[in-house]
Amino acid sequence: xxxxxxxxxxxxxxxxxxxxxxxxxxxxxxxxxxxxxxxxxxxxxxxxxxxxxxxxxxxxxxxxxxxxxxxxxxxxxxxxxxxxxxxxxxxxxxxxxxxxxxxxxxxxxxxxxxxxxxxxxxxxxxxxxxxxxxxxxxxxxxxxxxxxxxxxxxxxxxxxxxxxxxxxxxxxxxxxxxxxxxxxxxxxxxxxxxxxxxxxxxxxxxxxxxxxxxxxxxxxxxxxxxxxxxxxxxxxxxxxxxxxxxxxxxxxxxxxxxxxxxxxxxxxxxxxxxxxxxxxxxxxxxxxxxxxxxxxxxxxxxxxxxxxxxxxxxxxxxxxxxxxxxxxxxxxxxxxxxxxxxxxxxxxxxxxxxxxxxxxxxxxxxxxxxxxxxxxxxxxxxxxxxxxxxxxxxxxxxxxxxxxxxxxxxxxxxxxxxxxxxxxxxxxxxxxxxxxxxxxxxxxxxxxxxxxxxxxxxxxxxxxxxxxxxxxxxxxxxxxxxxxxxxxxx
Ligand code: ADP
Numbered sequence: 001x002x003x004x005x006x007x008x009x010x011x012x013x014x015x016x017x018x019x020x021x022x023x024x025x026x027x028x029x030x031x032x033x034x035x036x037x038x039x040x041x042x043x044x045x046x047x048x049x050x051x052x053x054x055x056x057x058x059x060x061x062x063x064x065x066x067x068x069x070x071x072x073x074x075x076x077x078x079x080x081x082x083x084x085x086x087x088x089x090x091x092x093x094x095x096x097x098x099x100x101x102x103x104x105x106x107x108x109x110x111x112x113x114x115x116x117x118x119x120x121x122x123x124x125x126x127x128x129x130x131x132x133x134x135x136x137x138x139x140x141x142x143x144x145x146x147x148x149x150x151x152x153x154x155x156x157x158x159x160x161x162x163x164x165x166x167x168x169x170x171x172x173x174x175x176x177x178x179x180x181x182x183x184x185x186x187x188x189x190x191x192x193x194x195x196x197x198x199x200x201x202x203x204x205x206x207x208x209x210x211x212x213x214x215x216x217x218x219x220x221x222x223x224x225x226x227x228x229x230x231x232x233x234x235x236x237x238x239x240x241x242x243x244x245x246x247x248x249x250x251x252x253x254x255x256x257x258x259x260x261x262x263x264x265x266x267x268x269x270x271x272x273x274x275x276x277x278x279x280x281x282x283x284x285x286x287x288x289x290x291x292x293x294x295x296x297x298x299x300x301x302x303x304x305x306x307x308x309x310x311x312x313x314x315x316x317x318x319x320x321x322x323x324x325x326x327x328x329x330x331x332x333x334x335x336x337x338x339x340x341x342x343x344x345x346x347x348x349x350x351x352x353x354x355x356x357x358x359x360x361x362x363x364x365x366x367x368x369x370x371x372x373x374x375x376x377x378x379x380x381x382x383x384x385x386x387x388x389x390x391x392x393x394x395x396x397x398x399x400x401x402x403x404x405x406x407x408x409x410x411x412x413x414x415x416x417x418x419x420x421x422x423x424x425x426x427x428x429x430x431x432x433x434x435x436x437x438x439x440x441x442x443x444x445x446x447x448x449x450x451x452x453x454x455x456x457x458x459x460x461x462x463x464x465x466x467x468x469x470x471x472x473x474x475x476x477x478x479x480x481x482x483x484x485x486x487x488x489x490x
Pocket of ligand 1: 391
C-alpha cells in the first residue's frame with residue numbers, strides 16, 4: 001500500500017518528473033546514438049524504450065530534409081555554442097507519420113571539456129504548425145480577396161477611390177488613374193484639384209472639408225476636365241466607414257453624369273423656348289380678339305376680316321406647336337400607329353407643294369410625272385415633306401428656289417428637298433435630328449421647338465427608311481429620306 005507520504009515523495013522524485021514531464025527529453029551521443037528518452041517522448045513517437053535506446057540514432061528519427069539541417073546547422077551550432085534553441089524539425093513517428101516539433105539542446109561535457117552527450121528538449125509543435133498554416137491560408141485568402149477587389153475596381157467604368165479619415169486620397173482605381181493621368185496611380189492632390197472647373201472648385205473643397213468634419217455622406221456635382229478646357233459633369237459621392245464610432249476611412253466614386261446634366265439643361269431651355277413659342281401667338285390672338293370685341297357692335301370695317309385672319313393664323317400656329325408636343329409624347333410612349341397603304345409618293349409631293357406654294361414667294365420646284373409607289377402612312381409621310389419644305393422656307397429665306405427631286409433606285413425611293421440658304425455648319429449637322437436641338441443660335445429670329453426633324457426621323461425610322469441632311473453652308477442644303485418602293489399591284 002502506497003501511503004499519501006509515498007505519493008507526495010514520488011511527486012518530487014526527479015525520475016518521475018523526468019519521465020512524466022510535459023515535454024519530451026532525449027539524450028544521445030555525439031554520433032547520434034540514443035542513450036535515453038523519457039515516457040512523454042516515447043508516447044509522442046509511439047516507440048517502446050527498447051526499440052530506441054542503443055538501437056537508433058537521432059538522425060534516423062528525423063525526416064530527410066531535417067537530416068541535412070542536422071548535419072549542416074545543428075551539429076556545427078552545437079559544436080560552437082554548446083546549445084541550440086527552438087529549432088523546428090519534423091520527427092518521424094514509428095508508423096512513419098510526421099510530428100512537427102521544436103527542439104532545444106545543450107551539450108554535456110566532461111572535465112576536459114569534451115562533449116560526451118547531447119540533451120534535447122522536444123516539444124510538440126503540431127498546434128503551432130496548424131496555427132501557422134491557418135495564418136498562411138488566411139493571408140492567402142485575404143490577398144486573393146484583395147486581388148479580386150482590385151480586379152473588380154479596375155474593371156468598373158466609373159472612378160472609385162478611398163481616402164483616410166482626414167480626406168487624403170490613398171487609393172484610386174484604374175479608371176481614376178486614367179482620367180487624371182496619374183503616374184503609377186500616385187495621387188497628386190494638386191493635379192486633381194487643377195482638373196476641377198474653376199467655378200466649382202471652391203464650393204467643392206468647402207463641401208468636402210465640411211463633410212470630413214461632420215462625417216456625413218457627400219453628394220456633390222462638379223465639372224472635371226478630361227482635356228484642357230473641356231469638362232464633363234460628374235457626381236462625386238463619398239460615404240464614411242466608421243470604426244469604434246469614428247470615421248476611419250472614406251469610400252468614394254465619381255460618376256459621369258454629363259449626359260443627364262445636358263439633358264436637364266436642354267429640357268430647361270426647351271421649357272423656356274416652348275413657353276415663349278406659345279406665348280407669342282397667344283398674345284397676338286388675345287389682342288385680335290380684344291379688338292374684335294370692341295368692333296363687334298360697330299359697322300363692318302376691313303379691320304374685322306383682317307383680325308379674324310390673324311386670329312386664325314395664330315390659332316393654327318399654336319395647334320401646330322401643340323401637335324408637335326403631342327407627337328413627341330406619343331413617340332416617347334411608343335404610341336404612333338402607322339396606317340400603311342400603297343400610294344403614289346410623287347402625287348403626294350405635288351399636292352403638298354401646291355398647298356405650301358400659297359404661303360411662300362420662293363418658288364418650290366418639283367418635276368416628276370411618273371408614279372412612285374410606296375407602302376406607307378400617307379399623313380405621316382406628308383408631315384415629313386411639309387416639315388422639310390417649311391424649314392427650307394423658314395431658314396433659307398433668301399433661297400432663289402426650293403428644289404424637290406424623287407428617285408427610285410434598286411427599289412429604294414429617295415426624296416431630296418434642297419434649298420440654297422445659309423445651311424448648317426458641319427459640327428451641328430450630326431445633331432439636328434435630336435430632340436429639342438436647334439442649330440441656329442438666334443432662337444428668337446426663327447420660331448420653333450426643335451422637334452420637327454426629330455419627329456420626321458422617328459416617322460421615317462418606323463417605316464424602315466433612312467433620313468439625313470447634307471449641307472454646304474451658304475451654298476446648298478439637302479434634307480432627304482428614303483422609303484422602300486412598293487411593287488405595283490396586279
Ligand atoms: P425647329 O425648326 O423647330 O427649330 P427642327 O427640328 O425642324 O426644329 O429643326 C432643327 C434645327 O435645324 C433648326 O432649329 C434649324 O437650326 C436647323 N434647320 C432645319 N432645317 C434647316 C434648313 N433648311 N436650313 C438651315 N437650317 C435648318
